[in-house]
Amino acid sequence: xTKRPADPANGSAPAARQxxxxxxxxxxxxxxxxxxxxxxRQFRPSLREHGLTEQQWRILRALxxxxxxxxxxxxxxxxxxxxxxxxxxxxxxxRNLIERKTAKADQRRSMVSISKEGVKLMAxxxxxxxxxxxxxxxxxxxxxxxxxxxMLGELEQSLAGLGASEEASAEE
Amino acid sequence: xTKRPADPANGSAPAARQxxxxxxxxxxxxxxxxxxxxxxRQFRPSLREHGLTEQQWRILRALxxxxxxxxxxxxxxxxxxxxxxxxxxxxxxxRNLIERKTAKADQRRSMVSISKEGVKLMAxxxxxxxxxxxxxxxxxxxxxxxxxxxMLGELEQSLAGLGASEEASAEE
DNA sequence: CGCATTCACTTAACATGTTAAGTATCTCCG
DNA sequence: CGGAGATACTTAACATGTTAAGTGAATGCG
Numbered sequence: 001x002t003k004r005p006a007d008p009a010n011g012s013a014p015a016a017r018q019x020x021x022x023x024x025x026x027x028x029x030x031x032x033x034x035x036x037x038x039x040x041r042q043f044r045p046s047l048r049e050h051g052l053t054e055q056q057w058r059i060l061r062a063l064x065x066x067x068x069x070x071x072x073x074x075x076x077x078x079x080x081x082x083x084x085x086x087x088x089x090x091x092x093x094x095r096n097l098i099e100r101k102t103a104k105a106d107q108r109r110s111m112v113s114i115s116k117e118g119v120k121l122m123a124x125x126x127x128x129x130x131x132x133x134x135x136x137x138x139x140x141x142x143x144x145x146x147x148x149x150x151m152l153g154e155l156e157q158s159l160a161g162l163g164a165s166e167e168a169s170a171e172e
Numbered sequence: 173x174t175k176r177p178a179d180p181a182n183g184s185a186p187a188a189r190q191x192x193x194x195x196x197x198x199x200x201x202x203x204x205x206x207x208x209x210x211x212x213r214q215f216r217p218s219l220r221e222h223g224l225t226e227q228q229w230r231i232l233r234a235l236x237x238x239x240x241x242x243x244x245x246x247x248x249x250x251x252x253x254x255x256x257x258x259x260x261x262x263x264x265x266x267r268n269l270i271e272r273k274t275a276k277a278d279q280r281r282s283m284v285s286i287s288k289e290g291v292k293l294m295a296x297x298x299x300x301x302x303x304x305x306x307x308x309x310x311x312x313x314x315x316x317x318x319x320x321x322x323m324l325g326e327l328e329q330s331l332a333g334l335g336a337s338e339e340a341s342a343e344e
Numbered sequence: 345c346g347c348a349t350t351c352a353c354t355t356a357a358c359a360t361g362t363t364a365a366g367t368a369t370c371t372c373c374g
Numbered sequence: 375c376g377g378a379g380a381t382a383c384t385t386a387a388c389a390t391g392t393t394a395a396g397t398g399a400a401t402g403c404g
């Protein structure tokens with residue numbers, strides 16, 4: 001009995017609620033989520049074939065780029081939260097894709113680096129990954145892509161330091 | 173602001189890897205992820221105060237907008253996968269924020285709708301939520317925001333139908 | 345009518361997101 | 375020197391993401 005509107009574009013506006021709010025599908029978080037999903041959907045199958053998740057791949061890439069890093073630094077680079085990173089590192093270490101050794105100067109810190117096997121795995125994934133990225137760039141347009149990246153960066157900047165306690169000074 | 177203590181052992185040059193790849197932090201998925209996180213970071217505290225997660229809030233908003241919907245349709249609207257939605261609906265139903273009843277015409281389908289309590293909860297969250305969105309818009313700029321949304325939409329479009337098998341001929 | 349398929353979910357299983365605690369170190373100041 | 379507090383992680387607990395399998399209800403077709 002319910003034929004759903006196949007096209008979300010036009011305004012069938014079914015009985016407006018008391019709380020109007022913006023059109024749901026146009027909220028910024030939603031747009032970002034959908035765009036990202038559209039992109040990631042391209043990469044996941046290839047990564048999966050190599051036994052890697054998106055996050056594991058991020059970590060390997062980050063490590064390959066910076067050679068060796070403390071866990072906290074790696075978390076920042078790969079944009080993962082500490083707890084997630086802890087779990088993933090445990091797994092990657094078990095698979096011998098990374099190596100870990102506690103720093104001598106500070107026993108709390110541990111230096112993480114990619115192993116030979118890790119490098120090998122990356123080498124086997126990278127070509128496909130790059131090809132996919134190239135196709136995305138081709139479809140969307142290199143210029144627009146750069147523009148988009150710029151805007152995303154600006155967005156991030158304009159929201160930097162708005163969240164929790166933020167500036168002021170009367171903190172402590 | 174990158175201040176990590178460089179490894180004194182091999183001194184200079186982070187020793188370029190055999191697999192160069194693009195600068196990690198500039199990959200599109202990363203940019204999208206960071207931008208989205210910067211945005212969501214603003215909303216989460218408020219939602220949390222009301223006992224809602226981001227996804228639960230998405231579902232309530234979607235339901236408020238479309239009045240009642242089948243689970244599959246709701247999944248599409250709120251951009252959630254079936255399994256996630258199943259779990260969340262079970263929870264929201266337990267909290268009496270939504271109502272569910274199986275369709276008479278097709279026993280497989282169930283129609284989901286927001287309850288009075290759900291509407292009340294939304295009404296209590298919406299003002300703060302809108303205020304936050306307004307502040308984001310102010311900071312980033314309304315025009316740029318619209319531009320960004322457009323580009324994100326285009327990106328999604330240009331990648332539509334690239335993932336799985338697809339092609340062959342005309343789909344429906 | 346009978347039954348293989350398809351459909352609309354739901355469960356299951358594993359990985360990560362997210363927040364709060366816990367643990368071992370390290371720092372600093374009295 | 376010692377203990378309070380800060381650091382760098384790690385665990386824990388709960389919610390969601392993601393893929394695969396399961397369940398019950400419609401459909402299509404011989």
